[in-house]
Amino acid sequence: MVSFYNCKSTKVIAASGEASSKLTAKQLIKAHTKNEVDFKTLQAKTKIDITQGEKTKGITFNLRIKKDEVIWLSAPLGLARMMITPNKVQFYNKTDNTYFDGDYKLLSDFVGFELDFEKVQNILMGQAIYNLKEKPHTIDVQENSYVLEPKNQDVLLELFYLMNASHFKLDSLQLAQSVKRRFLQVDYKSYQGVEKNIIPKEIKIIAVEDTEEALVDMEIKSVTLNGDVRFPFRIPSGYTEIELK
Structure with a gap:
């Protein structure tokens, strides 16, 4: 069962389902795919x-998404802005007059794993980052979450999905590269109901490489779907380009 509480259009979801050992991997994948967020813009x-x-830095951004095409973030007064498309990642920061205009290496280096547009969008929406129908998977139950993993794990990249027993969205995504001592964990602490869609509300990202660790806490609120959106973006002249090593 999935229960909704709070009023207005956005409702926090209280998950009260119980994981069943009788559910098959194919049934879980079908349920997870069915609950993909249905929207044109967000x-x-x-x-x-x-x-x-x-060091901890925190700021509230305006987030806009055109599904499968653009992810756009803007800080208050346009002090910093990022635009992600399937082909590139662009970013500028007015506080230090720097910019980046390139590929996904910027984001991939931060989390320690290769990213692309689809993976970033899926992480924001609580969906699996790879096509679950391409490979056979196994299913287990741990602490009332379904644990889904490839039947034949890649020796260089271990992958685990923990899925919610109520709405079948992700409870956690875990990637590990033991040889390179890299680990990425994305935990979904809560979800919200928006126009019959189930969308993450609180996300915690833990990225570890060797002895270095980065934590990202996100809270997504005031969500509206399918409105008219614009994506203004222009790198100011005279800024210094961020060069990746």
């Missing part, structure tokens, strides 16, 4: 806190 306020070492 607008929201997104609070992001980034912790690296002893």
Whole structure:
């Protein structure tokens, strides 16, 4: 069962389902795919806190998405702005006059794993980052979550999905590269109901490489779907380009 509480159009979801050992991997994949967010555009306020070492930076962004085409983030007064498309990642920061205009290496280096547009969009929407129908999977139950993993795990990249027993969205995504001592975990702490869709509300990302760790806490709120959206973006002249090593 999935119960909704709070009023207005956005409702926090209280999950009360119980995982069943009788559910097959194919049934779980079908249920997870069925609950993919159905939208053309999305607008929201997104609070992001980034912790690296002893430093934490937090700011609230305007988030806009045109499904499968654009993800756009803008800080208040346009002080920083990021635009992600299937082909490139662009970013500028007015506080230090820097910019980036390139491929997904910027985001991939931050989390330690190769990303593309579809993976980023799926992470934001609580969906599996790979096509679950391409490979056979096995299913298990742990602490009332369904654990889904490829039947034949890649020796270089282990992958686990923990799925909610109520609405079959992700409870957690876990990727590990033991040889390179890399680990990425995305935990979905809560979900919200918006126009019959189930959308993440609180997301925690943990990225570890060797002894370095980065934490990202996100809160997505004030979500509206299928409105008219614009994606203004222009890198100011005279800014210094961020060069990746």
